[in-house]
Amino acid sequence: MPRAVRRRWPLTRSFAVISSVAMVVLGCALVWVTWSVMSQQSVRDGIATSETVTAYATTTVPTDSFVLPDTLDADQRAAISRATSGFGDRLVELRLWALDGSLIYSSAEHTETGFPDGDRLDLVTTGGEPSARVITDVRGADAGDDGGTERHVLDVYVPVHAGDTADPDPTRAPTAVIGAAEVMLDHTAAGVALAEAVRTLGLVVAIGLLALWLVLFRTVWTASRRLQATALENARLALLDSLTGLPNRRMLAERMRRTVLEAEETGSRVGLMLLDIDRFKDINDSLGHDRGDELLEQVAERLRGALRDDDVVARLGGDEFAILLPDVRSVANAERLARRVRGLFVPPFMLGELPLHVDTSVGVACLPDHASDPSSLMRTADVAMYAAKHHRTGVSVYSADEDDSSPARLVLLGDLHRALTPAPGAHRELRMHYQPKIELATGRTVGLEALMRWVHPTRGVLPPTTFIPLAEQSGLIHDVTRYALTECVTQLAAWRAEGRATPVAVNLSAHDVTTLAVVDLIESLLEEHTVPADLLEVEITETALVADPSRVVPVLERLGALGIRVAIDDFGIGNTSISQLRDLPVDELKIDRLFVSDLGVDGREGSEIVVQAMVDLAHSFDLRVVAEGVEDEPTAVILRRLGVDQAQGYLYSQAVPADDLRLTPAVPRPRRDRGRGRGGVAVAGTRPASTRHTRPPRSPGAGDTNG
Ligand code: C2E
Numbered sequence: 001m002p003r004a005v006r007r008r009w010p011l012t013r014s015f016a017v018i019s020s021v022a023m024v025v026l027g028c029a030l031v032w033v034t035w036s037v038m039s040q041q042s043v044r045d046g047i048a049t050s051e052t053v054t055a056y057a058t059t060t061v062p063t064d065s066f067v068l069p070d071t072l073d074a075d076q077r078a079a080i081s082r083a084t085s086g087f088g089d090r091l092v093e094l095r096l097w098a099l100d101g102s103l104i105y106s107s108a109e110h111t112e113t114g115f116p117d118g119d120r121l122d123l124v125t126t127g128g129e130p131s132a133r134v135i136t137d138v139r140g141a142d143a144g145d146d147g148g149t150e151r152h153v154l155d156v157y158v159p160v161h162a163g164d165t166a167d168p169d170p171t172r173a174p175t176a177v178i179g180a181a182e183v184m185l186d187h188t189a190a191g192v193a194l195a196e197a198v199r200t201l202g203l204v205v206a207i208g209l210l211a212l213w214l215v216l217f218r219t220v221w222t223a224s225r226r227l228q229a230t231a232l233e234n235a236r237l238a239l240l241d242s243l244t245g246l247p248n249r250r251m252l253a254e255r256m257r258r259t260v261l262e263a264e265e266t267g268s269r270v271g272l273m274l275l276d277i278d279r280f281k282d283i284n285d286s287l288g289h290d291r292g293d294e295l296l297e298q299v300a301e302r303l304r305g306a307l308r309d310d311d312v313v314a315r316l317g318g319d320e321f322a323i324l325l326p327d328v329r330s331v332a333n334a335e336r337l338a339r340r341v342r343g344l345f346v347p348p349f350m351l352g353e354l355p356l357h358v359d360t361s362v363g364v365a366c367l368p369d370h371a372s373d374p375s376s377l378m379r380t381a382d383v384a385m386y387a388a389k390h391h392r393t394g395v396s397v398y399s400a401d402e403d404d405s406s407p408a409r410l411v412l413l414g415d416l417h418r419a420l421t422p423a424p425g426a427h428r429e430l431r432m433h434y435q436p437k438i439e440l441a442t443g444r445t446v447g448l449e450a451l452m453r454w455v456h457p458t459r460g461v462l463p464p465t466t467f468i469p470l471a472e473q474s475g476l477i478h479d480v481t482r483y484a485l486t487e488c489v490t491q492l493a494a495w496r497a498e499g500r501a502t503p504v505a506v507n508l509s510a511h512d513v514t515t516l517a518v519v520d521l522i523e524s525l526l527e528e529h530t531v532p533a534d535l536l537e538v539e540i541t542e543t544a545l546v547a548d549p550s551r552v553v554p555v556l557e558r559l560g561a562l563g564i565r566v567a568i569d570d571f572g573i574g575n576t577s578i579s580q581l582r583d584l585p586v587d588e589l590k591i592d593r594l595f596v597s598d599l600g601v602d603g604r605e606g607s608e609i610v611v612q613a614m615v616d617l618a619h620s621f622d623l624r625v626v627a628e629g630v631e632d633e634p635t636a637v638i639l640r641r642l643g644v645d646q647a648q649g650y651l652y653s654q655a656v657p658a659d660d661l662r663l664t665p666a667v668p669r670p671r672r673d674r675g676r677g678r679g680g681v682a683v684a685g686t687r688p689a690s691t692r693h694t695r696p697p698r699s700p701g702a703g704d705t706n707g
């Protein structure tokens with residue numbers, strides 16, 4: 001069920017609602033405050049007028065009229081009328097009240113009696129301050145003709161002091177309050193004016209605030225639109241690669257998530273290809289980053305152009321690209337597509353005027369075949385790509401055997417751990433086999449290379465290529481090396497006891513030669529078994545040597561100082577030039593099988609030139625040259641002609657258990673310190689070269705025989 005999305009109110013809508021409420025409140029408050037100030041002012045004006053009216057009227061009234069109290073006679077009334085006539089129609093009525101509430105005078109005709117507002121009269125007479133109130137006055141109703149008039153009047157009670165009246169009594173203080181005047185002023189005009197003013201003000205405020213609100217709203221609206229547009233653009237950019245415009249890793253992850261969900265519903269198959277450009281770093285370093293970028297753009301262009309609309313091509317960063325195939329029929333189909341993608345790299349890329357040939361390694365994985373969720377699909381495709389690179393196969397489909405974290409590999413790792421620590425007297429799963437090294441000039445066995453075999457209880461004989469990389473990745477390699485060295489030194493001691501002395505070369509991993517621990521181990525083993533150092537050799541690969549020379553060279557120097565010969569294994573496939581070897585403490589060069597197998601093949605004459613150059617240069621540095629993987633006599637003939645010193649290969653023997661070797665007792669021979677003459681130990685080969693012309697089976701194992 002889709003999750004309910006809680007929408008946030010858009011910024012503009014919230015602003016519109018909040019600001020209009022605020023504006024209305026503000027407008028009302030403004031009008032109300034103004035109205036109340038104005039009406040208070042008009043009341044204050046009315047009070048002032050009432051005080052004047054009172055002053056004019058009371059000067060004509062005798063003090064006693066208030067005190068006794070007594071209504072006024074006609075003359076007195078006329079005097080008041082005269083005194084207040086100046087106020088005209090504004091004065092609706094004037095009444096004079098004594099302290100006890102009796103009416104002394106009213107300007108209204110026929111009004112002799114009446115009652116004051118008792119509370120207000122008391123308030124005014126005791127407090128001495130006037131009191132005003134707007135009231136509705138209905139007048140003339142009983143006069144009959146037009147039913148009376150109704151109007152607003154300001155009814156003001158003004159205190160009357162003794163000093164205000166005529167002939168004040170000298171015994172009374174002039175400030176003593178003796179009564180009150182009630183002045184009723186017509187308030188209609190003031191009310192109308194006030195209402196008019198409030199209306200005008202309200203209108204002005206409303207228009208002003210509306211205009212202000214519109215300006216503010218427009219500003220907010222524009223800003224909000226701009227923000228929205230920026231946010232949208234940012235979101236888009238966050239999902240695209242800025243160089244190629246392809247979806248980036250995040251977008252691919254999102255698409256994968258959706259695709260996998262769909263595939264789970266429809267039961268379809270999802271394919272993922274990962275590819276990177278071989279040697280991209282070198283291209284970047286040698287041609288510059290601008291050219292590197294140009295290449296990436298062209299690669300993106302080719303990939304995009306070659307795939308279906310549904311397929312997603314993404315750049316994951318650097319030179320890594322991914323292609324998501326949302327619906328692929330079979331794994332084989334995905335592999336075919338991967339080969340087609342690889343084919344896109346065949347025509348050279350034009351970087352300016354420069355045609356550049358680049359290659360790619362493509363890893364393929366499918367869901368549900370190799371993975372069950374997007375992240376494991378990504379991981380398995382990555383494992384496949386690494387395998388494609390490692391085995392130089394170009395395209396590789398995921399295989400659990402290549403996968404460090406596949407359950408099968410983890411089980412194998414556990415098994416290896418067990419195999420490395422056998423109980424005393426127990427059957428040994430890890431065994432050393434020995435392959436003879438043949439001196440080409442004489443055909444005699446002058447040394448042996450120790451190669452490990454694993455007789456696995458359920459999987460049969462495993463070649464080292466299946467478990468050495470696993471040991472290297474898991475850190476078990478040091479135990480493997482210790483095992484191999486211990487086995488070999490023990491074997492050497494046994495042979496010595498029988499009077500045989502054939503040097504044995506042990507393969508060291510790149511991980512072993514970065515610390516001196518391996519030297520200490522070798523030294524103590526040789527001492528323990530009283531084996532002379534010159535019977536032991538070590539082989540390290542060229543790639544291990546160049547990976548970290550600053551740490552490897554001191555190790556090699558100490559081995560050399562002990563008298564242990566060092567060979568560079570698999571020479572030629574790395575990047576070392578032979579001249580670099582001049583300064584390295586090595587004694588032997590083992591030319592990789594790749595060059596040897598090409599010798600004598602039509603169209604591959606280049607290999608012979610390369611091998612010749614290697615031999616000449618190596619000899620000029622006093623290095624012994626060994627050819628690996630010699631499988632036939634014609635190759636051996638060429639090698640001999642090229643001056644190669646020793647050879648190893650199926651032509652002579654596969655690697656076999658120690659018991660299957662036919663070694664002859666040692667005959668002392670003169671030795672050179674370093675170089676090809678050294679190591680001429682007299683041992684008979686497992687089979688003379690001249691007698692072997694057929695190739696043995698290609699899979700060496702425990703059952704290997706030397707014929
Ligand atoms: P490597 O040191 O280059 O060993 C030579 C490999 O070539 C061996 O494979 C050997 O059986 C094979 N070989 C020998 N002659 C021929 C031939 O004429 N034709 C062909 N096609 N192959 C030939 P293996 O025994 O499978 O060993 C593979 C690699 O495993 C070795 O390559 C070495 O790097 C590693 N390795 C073997 N034993 C050990 C060990 O005890 N420790 C370490 N660290 N690595 C080992």
Ligand code: CA
Binds near residue numbers: 449507539569
């Ligand atoms: Ca080797």
Ligand code: CA
Binds near residue numbers: 569570590628
């Ligand atoms: Ca080798």
